[in-house]
Amino acid sequence: MAGRRDYRLVADEVAGEIERGALRPGDRLPTQRAFARHRRIANSTAIRVYGELVRRGLAVGEVGRGTFVRAAPPHPGGSASLAEQPRGVDAPPVNLELNYPVTQGQSELMARGIAPLLRPDVLLEASRPAAADGTPQARSAAADVLARAGWRPDPAHVLFAGNGRQAIAAAISSLVRPGGRLGVEELTYPLVKAIAERLGVSLVPVAVDAEGMRPDALAAVQRGAAPLSAVYLQPTLHNPLSLTAGPERRAELAAMLGELDLFAIEDTTWAFLAEDAPAPLAAYAPDRTVLVDSLSKRLAPGLTVGMLTAPPGHLDVLARTLRSGAWTAGGVNLEAAVRWCGDGTVESVVAAKRVDVGVRHGVVRERLGVGVESVARSGRVHVDPRSYFCWWELPAHWRAEAFVAAAAERGVAVTPGSAFAVGERSAPGAVRIGLASPPVDVLGDALGVLADLARRAGPGGDAGARMP
Helix, strand or coil, X not given: CCECCCHHHHHHHHHHHHHHCCCCCCCECCCHHHHHHHHCECHHHHHHHHHHHHHCCCEEEECCCEEEECXXXXXXXXXXXXXXXXXXXXXXXXXXXXXXXXXXXXHHHHHHHXXXXXXXXXXXXXXXXXXXXXXXXXXXXHHHHHCECCECCCHHHEEEECCHHHHHHHHHHHHCCCCCEEEEECECCHHHHHHHHHHCCEEEEECXXXXXXXXXXXXXXXXXXXXXXXXXXXXXCCCCCCCCCCHHHHHHHHHHHHHHCCEEEEXXXXXXXXXXXXXXXHHHCCCCXXXXXXXXXXXXXXXXXXXXXXXXXXXXXXXXXXXXXXXXXXXXXHHHHHHHHHCCHHHHHHHHHHHHHHHHHHHHHHHCCXXXXXXXXXXXXXXXXXXXEEEEEXXXXXXXXXXXXXXXXCCEECEEHHHCECCCCCECCEEEEECCCCCHHHHHHHHHHHHHHHCCCCCCCHHHCCCC
C-alpha cells in the first residue's frame, strides 16, 4: 500500500539525486504514476512532488513530452532581488543568455557626458537623494527619450526608478495586491515571473498570435471566474518572440482595456530598436496604461535609470510605491542620464545599435537560416531583423532542456523556452538566443556550434542517429 510521506521530503530526495549527478540535466523523470509506484507513495503525493520540483526550479514540464531535469539549477540564494539577478560563476564562455549591447566608442561618449560630474560641487549636489519624480530637467529629458511616432508623454506624468526591473516591480505592486492576478503573454519576460513571485502575485497566461497578445483572449480570461487586476505586455519587439503589434491591434487592445476596466503595464525596454514602430499602447489608452522603460539597453545595465509614465490619477500611488519599495533612482545616475540625453549620447548610441543589430542578423542568416525550416532540418528560427534576440523552435528530436545542457558542454549558454513560459504545462520545445553581448565573430562561431549540435539526435532521439 502506498505510504503517506510528506511530499517535501520526497522532493528533497530527488533534489539530492540531482545535486549528486544521479539525475542529469535533460533527464526525463518517470511518469507520475510510475514514480509513485517506485517510491511507494500515493499518486496524489507524486503529483505534489513534481509540482514542488518545478517550483524549486529543478524540473520543467514540457507539453506532450513529460517532466525533465532543468539544464541549470537555481542560484544558491534563491530568487534574485528585484534590483539584480547575478550571473552564475560557472557560466559558459560564450553567454547567449545575457543580452547587453555595447557598441564601439560608446564608453568614450558616455565618459565625456559625465565629465562635469567629477567637479566636487556638482557631485555633491547630485549625491543628494532624488525624489520619485526627479527634477524638471530629468522629466523633460525622459519625455524626449520615450517619444516616438508622433507621441511624447507629458513630462509631468514621468517618474523614475533605479532601473527597468524596479520600474516593473513598482508598476505591478501599485496595481496588483498580494494574492491578485496579473495577465501576461503566454511567453513573458522571466524577470516578471520572479518579481510576481516575490510580490505574491499570480501570473495568468494570455494567448498570443503574430502580433502579440490577442484582445479576444484577454477578454476571455478577464470574464472568467477569477478576474485580473492588470495586464503586463510588450507590444514592440516582444521578448522572446520579437513580435510587434500594428496600429490596429494596439487600438483593439486599448478599446478592450476600457471595456474590461483594466490597467495595462506596457514594457517598451527594447522598443528603441524599432524606429518605425507604431506609437506605444500608452498613446492609444493614456488613462489606462503605465509605461515602463529604462536606459539599460540603450546605454549600459550598470549605468541606468528606470522611467515610468502613468495617468495623472495613478501618479501619487505609483510614486508612493517607488518610495516604499526603495526603488527610486539614485541622484548621480539621474544626473548622468540627464546629461547623456541632452548632449546627444543616447541618440548616437541608439543609432549605432540599430546598425549593429542588422550586422548581427546577417550572421544569424548565414549560420542558422531565417524564417524557413532550414538549419539542416533543425527547426524553425523566428526573428525580427530589428531585434537583439531570436526564438528557435528546436527539431522534434531535441528537448529544450537537453539542448541547453548539450550547448553548455560545448561552451555556449542559451535560455530554454521554459524560462519564459507561464504555467507548468506550457513549456515549449524552443530556446532564446541573445545576440547582443559577444563580439560579432564570437557570435558567429557560437551559432555555428549550435547549428551543428541541432543536426545531431538529442538524448532519447530516434535511434541516436545523426540527421542527414
